[in-house]
Amino acid sequence: MKIDDLPIRDELRGQSPYGAPQLDVPVQLNTNENPYQLPDELVARIAERVAEAARDLNRYPDRDAVQLRTELAAYLNRTNGLNGTAGTELDVRQVWAANGSNEIIQQLLQTFGGPGRSALGFEPSYQMHELISRGTGTRWIAGPRNADFTIDEAAAAAALAEHRPDVLFICSPNNPTGTAVAAETVLRLYDAAQAVKPTMVVVDEAYVEFSHQPSLLPLLAGRPLLVITRTMSKAFGAAGLRLGYLAADPAVVDAVQLVRLPYHLSSVTQATALACLEHTDTLLGYVRRLKEGRDEVVARLAALGLEVTASDANFIQFGVFQDPQAVWRALLDQGVLVRNNGVPGRLRVTAGTPEENEAFLAAVATVIKELSPV
Template sequence: MTSLSDLPIRDDLRGQEPYGAPQLDVPVALNTNENPYPPSERLVKAIGEAAAGVAAGLNRYPDRDATALREDLAAFLNADTPGAGLTVRHVWAANGSNEIIQQILQAFGGPGRTALGFEPSYSMHPIITRVTATTWVNAHRDADFGIDPDGAVAAIEEHRPDVVFLTSPNNPTGTALPPQVIEAVLAAAPGMVVVDEAYAEFRREGTPSALTLLPGNPRLIVTRTMSKAFAMAGTRLGYLAADPAVIDALLLVRLPYHLSAVTQAVARAAVAHGDELLATVELLRRERDDLVAWLRREGLTVADSDANFVLFGTFPDRRRVWQGLLDRGVLIREVGPPEWLRVSVGTPEEMAAFRTALKEIL
């Protein structure tokens, strides 16, 4: 049989492994940062009606620019961050935030260009960077997983990247960035600055969104997703807010009709029921803070988290701990620095199972 090595793929892709967390059938899955609370029967009905409403027209292409959905998302972001003043011209949507990131790199990266990030961070940033033939530079985070603004500026001045990635709250550490760091990066960066806010809805009270910095910063892009707080991971809908000129740039690289009519309809139904979907956020915040306190009482080191997951350690052999949990029916994630593990925040019952299993291993 022909193997991958026999095919004439790009040299820079040889030896690479596909991205993806393990998909295992376990009683307690806490490894992909999903919202554990499914849609209510009322929302399931609304989504079904929305899909049925477009089904009769599936022989036609969908709205190529997803205008109505973008209007809904702009309204949601304006409510989330009063004063943002966003319109449909400031918002773009795609199949998950990963396609958003890919489109940004297709427009502003590419051969001969550089993207810079601060690892440990979202592992898809360097992966998509390399796939788009853009050079990746890791500027590293501090020991507490924060970013020193002076160090960030020095790295930017040294490498002059075309795209800078900031993640707040950061995955896998949960760390949120103060606005001063983002402002320092914006002032120093010669190209685009992308603030990945996939977990923004989980941030603690008083932690501002980078959306507040959009006015007057046409090179700033703030990305969001409906996969986490919105509990719509299966919808595959990511979006961004930026200056209208950025949207014009992304139109040059987006595939025609990239968002299906069904995706647009389902996402609009979810946004319309946003209050219901986001009602679980406060539950998950409290569960997260309780988990952090419990892990620390158990003598473990835990990163401060503004997300719906917690990074904890340190373990000389983290694989043994990960496997021990899996043997007890609990799946978490081996990700981040070598001696650390990440657990998503689940329901109270799921977190009780995690605590019981971890105590047995410890």
């Protein structure tokens, strides 16, 4: 029996699951992971906290993850990028956590999307916005971008007026392009959305710690339908932890709890995340290294004659290639795995350690004649 022989929902027929190749090669730069392993002192602290949590594994975890949410709020207040702008101080009532930012997105769409409702995002962008929309029965609408992958504000406003979505996604920095969205643009899109109907505006800041631009957290003040989503997978180097969170008006936090599964965050997950939050200074030090390495890779790719999209994330989109899949294979043959996201003519590479970056650049130089920039 094949999958389409099953009585699955019509909108899932013919679709493919999200995922990137997991291949055993020397240099893996295709999934935007932080390449630095957690420091020994943090690993030891995780072991201590998990051991403490293990004593009570016969009991359910803290259903509301109050301590974790309190510490996440404290982290956001320390690092909001605008030095404590008035009205941006968050407390536990404004923060919610779940198993990765994908579960956060799912909970938001279960709450504010669903059958008979729609979500709009600007493509190319994070594919899970569309996939989770489909999975929750929310109609997906692809909005426009400019040729340089910035958001076309006039076209976006027209799309909002035409389609009247219930949820608007803005990804900043955007995945897969790395493009940041200016606060002024977000404000205009928020106002344009609300002018049509009450619309949840979700700003996905999964990569914001790598950005040259400050977080948009200060925009939450006075905007009860604005949500900022984050993750500990990237800047915290904890992709294996699966911890995502949001910041929003307390009413939004109350609303998503209507759809959360009981005791959705395990005691072990909460303990591990709390340990990581004790070491933010060290972990953000790795982020600074990655930003420096990213900027160097951008410059060196451009020096090779390639077109590079300005990046505010821990990855770089580059091209333009007549056959990006052939280029992807040529780099793989050199032992370097990058990502083909389907953006015409372009590939994406994650910023790695200095050694990984050098291996990638050497591989590009080796196959440069095959790359054939248009």
